[in-house]
Amino acid sequence: MDSKDASRAETGRRPDEEWDWPSSSLLGGLGQAERDRLLTLGARMRYPAERVLIREGDETDFVLILLDGLVKVTGRADDGRDALLAVRVGGDVVGELAAVDGQPRSATVTACGPVLARSVTRVDFLACTRREPRIAHALHQTVVAKLRAATTHRVTFTGCDAATRVARVLHHLAMTYGDPVGAGAEIRWPITQPELATLAGASEPSVQKALRGLKKAGVVTPGYRSIRVDDLDRLSEIAYPER
Incomplete structure (x- = not known):
């Protein structure tokens, strides 16, 4: 059994070359060269189900590039409940807002099952976007897409x-x-x-x-x-x- 087969047997996840990231995601929207450069950043991390990866209000600024798995993004509502804001899958990036503006975390990110990601420091992530304009452009596109989705969500639900x-x-x-x-x-x-x-x-x-x-x-x-x-x-x- 080679290393890839061993990895598959151990985790039940797919090997790298079989990941099918959505084209709308950061990784899915990049060319192979830019994607490879982005994936050299940080350290590969495995998280179990229910692990809180980012906590609302914390003053951390690392970025998580999701390789495989699914996370939910929640925020604390005025009545104390946790409001589900979004779901993110392999190929997406989470935590990028705190990396860009240096402000406390605006939401909590929790693993909904086993998650594989690369954890990248703010310094390394921003340096990469400065060196790589195509990566910076792809990041901007994903942020805009998230804002558009939030707007569409509000408009679609009006009057229903x-x-x-x-x-x-x-x-x-x-x-x-x-x-x-x-x-x-x-x-x-x-x-x-x-x-x-x-x-x-x-x-x-x-x-x-x-x-x-x-x-x-x-x-x-x-x-x-x-x-x-x-x-x-x-x-x-x-x-x-x-x-």
Whole structure:
């Protein structure tokens, strides 16, 4: 067994050459030469599920370049609840805002399963972006994409009832992060009903009612901290009836 096979057997993750980073991510949007240079920075780190990688309010400034796995980004709401702000996958970068402006962390980042990443100091990361204009441009594009996504999220939810907002959140999560299963997809990473409520801008009772309706219609099957979408086409019709 060679080193790559041993790594696969030990972690269950894919070897480097099989990583299929999304084109919208920092790594996925770079050319091979720039990607290789970026991946020489820092140290490779493995994190277990549920590990807090970055904590809101901390005055740390390292950057994590996600190679494999999935993390959730949360922020503390005024009522004390943790609001789910975003999900990031392999190919994405997290912690870049603190690296750029030197301010305390604006959110908490938690591993939703085993995560492999490169941890890069602020000094090394900024030096790289100064030396490599294409990497700097790709970083700017990812930041802008995140801002656009946040704006679209707000606009899309304006004027919708709670059930429609829940359906739209589930459809987005299934299409973006779900694993295809038959006519649907499974969202395997742990998502709680309070987190779903914050994403949908709805109360927990409203989320529970919406999930019951979707389950009765044979569209979704809620599980313990996971959700399976049984019929993506039908979920799309419910989420976007005007299409």
